[in-house]
Amino acid sequence: MITRLSLGAVGLAGLAYGAWLLLGTGWSNIVAAVEWLAGGVLLHDGVVAPLSIVVAALALRVVPSSVRARVAAAAIVIGTTATQALPLFDRPGAKPDNPTLLPRDYVTGWLVIVALVVVVSAALVLLDRVRARRS
Amino acid sequence: MALPIPRESSFTSRLRTPAVSARIGRWLGIAFTIAFLTGLVSHWAQAQTWWIPYPTAPSWGYRLTQGLHLVSGTACVPLLLVKLWTVFPKLFQAMPKPFSREGVLTVLERGSIAVLVAAAIFQLASGLSNSAQWYPWGFSFRPTHYAVAWLAIGALALHVAVKLPVIRQALGSDVEDDALNRPGTQATSAGLTRRGLLRTTWVATGVAVLATAGATVTPLRRISLLAVRNGKGPQGLPVNRSAEAAGATDAAQDPAFRLTIAHGDRTVELSRDDLAALPQQTRTLPIACVEGWSASATWTGVPVRDLLDLVDAPASSDISVQSLQTRGAFARTTLQGSFSDDPDTLLALQVDGEDLDLDHGFPCRLIAPNRPGVLQTKWVHRLEVIA
Structure with missing residues (x-):
């Protein structure tokens, strides 16, 4: 109980300090930060999470049960790297005077990752079949 | 057609369980703490007139800590997404009567979770955008990322304090154990097992790190397909x-x-x-x-x-x-x-x-x-x- 109380007290102190720091950044900065704080939650709870449920429901109908686990695993890796890659697709921070920033083609890069995941998953499915036949 | 609002009991997957959340949460907590501490180091290093001067040795110290900052922050992306997926039913949990002791505590606890989730997403999104020098917002990056870091670590400590009994129980038993299941949880998985989901999450985290870390870990430059730098440039x-x-x-x-x-x-x-x-x-x-x-x-x-x-x-x-x-x-x-x-x-x-x-x-x-x-x-x- 002492662990929980002291951890909780540390947590409250951190929250209070963070709030105090944020309040010190000025009104327009606070408004912009709160917009992005709330926006991130809305984007996740309102778009990303429901989308994952819809995709999973559709996949349950079409994907045969023998390969479901491998397909789900591939979808998780592809989906999480997509979150990371999507904002880079258009290279929005790129500057004409600095070619060393965002030097890659990120669409191709992500597609290579997708292809690797698909190939590895397909190999695992084949391995599953071979094992199932032997046993 | 209006979609029906789900209830907590609408979610029946075996994977959305504290047994999985606690195991992913442990690594997420570690990664967030590393990102927080290395962020503090950077603020100290940049405070040019601080009363305890930043040390000049080892010469690679700032490189190492900021590499860790990038790597731990990147690792959080898949960890956080899967963690949030496993606890999503909690969003639809029925509220107790608002003016009871339980009601007040529930509101406070859910409020702290809202701050935690908002701060966590904010830190990852703003940090990764900063590494791409992309600033699509109206706030000043450095003071805001710093303030929200304290919100995130504070809310995280509070969250662990509140959940500690569940975390202990979950980590103390097998991941497929049913003791912590929500009512209505299915007895078998439709696809991935809980172990399978954990393994997949670790793989996704590894892929995310390998795809990014080349910006700072020299041998990974060629394989980090999503890195914002590839080590090339004049000279x-x-x-x-x-x-x-x-x-x-x-x-x-x-x-x-x-x-x-x-x-x-x-x-x-x-x-x-x-x-x-x-x-x-x-x-x-x-x-x-x-x-x-x-x-x-x-x-x-x-x-x-x-x-x-x-x-x-x-x-x-x-x-x-x-x-x-x-x-x-x-x-x-x-x-x-x-x-x-x-x-x-x-x-x-x-x-x-x-x-x-x-x-x-x-x-x-x-x-x-x-x-x-x-x-x-x-x-x-x-x-x-x-x-």
């Missing part, structure tokens, strides 16, 4: 801000350039040729930027301490380092006494045996051990002892 070194963007192009190329070293009334002016005629030292030191990229290079130039001796500056003098740049927040930085005394702190004229590229700070730049990239001032034209 084999990336550029954070070009001479053009800093508004330094003309002044830096002016043949009448003179470096001024000032100590009270005493000043010495040196042309670039004068600087090149002084005894030169060569050091291998990294450039490590707060945006998460780093690269090592071999610099040749005059030790700053030798230059300060020309105006009889006392030992441990704090130095104002002034740049020709006309844009950006770091045109004037403070080099604390511990750094100006360090024999590895150079006013570099060359990198890897060639005169500095204009974008690397020609005619001369500061390079010091264990120092944030933004404080390795380029296009230096004045070193002034701060009285």
Whole structure:
């Protein structure tokens, strides 16, 4: 109980300090930060999470049960790297005077990752079949 | 057609369970703590006039901590997404009566979770955007990312304190154990098992890290397909801000350039040729930027301490380092006494045996051990002892 109380007290102190720091950044900065704080939650709870449920429901109908686990695993890796890659697709921070920033083609890069995941998953499915036949 | 609002019991997957959340949460907590601590290190390193000076050794310290900052933050992306997926039903949990003790506690607890989730998403999104130098928002990045870091770590500690009994129970039993199941949880998985989901999450985390870490881990440069830097650039070194963007192009190329070293009334002016005629030292030191990229290079130039001796500056003098740049927040930085005394702190004229590229700070730049990239001032034209 002492662990929980002291951890909780540390947590409250951190929250209070963070709030105090944020309040010190000025009104327009606070408004912009709160917009992005709330926006991130809305984007996740309102778009990303429901989308994952819809995709999973559709996949349950079409994907045969023998390969479901491998397909789900591939979808998780592809989906999480997509979150990371999507904002880079258009290279929005790129500057004409600095070619060393965002030097890659990120669409191709992500597609290579997708292809690797698909190939590895397909190999695992084949391995599953071979094992199932032997046993 | 209106979609029905789900209830907590609408979610029946075996994977959305504290047995999985606690196991992913453990790594998420570790990764967030590393990101928080390494972020604090960076704020300390950038506080140029702090009462405990930032150490000058080891020279690779800032590179290591900021590499860890990038890697731990990137690792959080898949961990957080899967963690939130496993606890999503909680969003639809029925509320107890609002004016009971339980009701007040529930509101407080769910409020702290809202802060935690909002702060966590905010930190990852703003941090990754910063590494791509993309600022699609109206807030100032540095103070806001710092303030929200305290919100995130505070809410995280509070969350762990509240959930500790569940965490202990979950981590103390097998991941497939049913004791912590929500009512209505299915007895078998439709696809992935819980173990399978955990393994997949670790793989996704590894892929995310490998795809990014090449910006700072040299051997990974070629395979990090989503890294914002690939180690290439003029003289084999990336550029954070070009001479053009800093508004330094003309002044830096002016043949009448003179470096001024000032100590009270005493000043010495040196042309670039004068600087090149002084005894030169060569050091291998990294450039490590707060945006998460780093690269090592071999610099040749005059030790700053030798230059300060020309105006009889006392030992441990704090130095104002002034740049020709006309844009950006770091045109004037403070080099604390511990750094100006360090024999590895150079006013570099060359990198890897060639005169500095204009974008690397020609005619001369500061390079010091264990120092944030933004404080390795380029296009230096004045070193002034701060009285």
